[in-house]
Amino acid sequence: MQAKGAETVKAALRRARNSFAGSYAKIIYQRITDRYLRFVRAEELVHAVAALCPGLCPTREQVEAELTVPLADKEGVEISQTDFLSHVFSCRETGNHLVHAMQRPLPHSREHLEKFRRDGRLDLGPAQVVRQGPLGCVYFNNLPHLNAEDATTVVPLETAVDLVLLDPEIQLGLLRGNPVQHQKYQGRRIFSSGLNLSHLYHGKLPLMFYLTRDLGFVNKLYRGLSGEAYDPDGPEATLEKPWLGAVEGFAIGGGCQLLLVLDYVIAEQGAYCNLPARKEGIVPGVAPMRLARFIGERxxxxxxxxxxxxxxDSPEGRALVNEVLPSAEIDGAIERIAAGAAGSGVVSAGANRKAIRIGQESPDLFRQYMALYCRVQADCHFSPALIQNLQQYWISRNRPGT
Incomplete structure (x- = not known):
């Protein structure tokens, strides 16, 4: 009875916050951004909101405290962060400005650029970036977790993408997994096992992870980097390059989502892709809007x-990749495709990517999707059904002795 009463109070407070944000989110956003003169990333925006309007979003200390307890024991204070962002994205004026802000290079990416240009490589821990001639290689490097994505990987991966896009010597990017440290796959390259479900279950994955990943790392792969100038009514003016993917082993969940924003995908024979959204109990990024373009709605x-x-090797799988090759031929195929793409230059590649996108997923459509995603992903993340799914399909299967 006490728990039910607490949930009733939480629901009432959420309605009150959303009612207030529905009326004042635009004014708050304009205040924090100096009427759109400043670009503030989403993860900093919600903390600025907490300082400007106490109670509308949680404080940093409240969010940090939530990360110390398992998912099942959380109070759900982070929900108000994504609820507020949903209101921001629901408004075309504020939403498109925030998308632009999230496409700008991370401040420390420019600090790393000189070293990367000089050395041709940079180890960012869970991600590595290497320049090989005209090719900028971004490697998943979360080796103990089968190159899964989590709170430790999101900034390094976005930084690596920034560096590939900012380096004028690089003409196209590559996304590939490093050889992993796992008993079953020891020494094998694995593309990505998707979301780190262990971190999710144990409460180490903040709700804002989903938003910063898709607005930063993934959207930069798809749309490139935005600049200082912001023209809400003009065509896209981003710095972008084509991206190649090499899928070895598997592309699960978030790994499969990435294939939908890459321009050319090579896959190892026997590899597979899936989006286990039902078993995981979450919304698989922007894949619900993108996947049907490749394999059909059904x-x-x-x-x-x-x-x-x-x-x-299946008909649907072949629609997600361009070539399926023996593992011994993957490196040669990467070199062949890189050489061919480099000959056409970056300008035409970026122009054609923009032209293709305009009929598929306009910036405004993406903004509208993010308004929905902010709300529904929060509901999924804190749902009791997610805990049950993780226990049934993941945690019990990965306990020692099982």
């Missing part, structure tokens, strides 16, 4: 709602 529904997997 198959996309089967993959997202009913756990259908896509081996790269």
């Amino acid at each position: 198959q996309a529904q089967a993959g997202i709602l009913f756990d259908k997997g896509f081996p790269v």
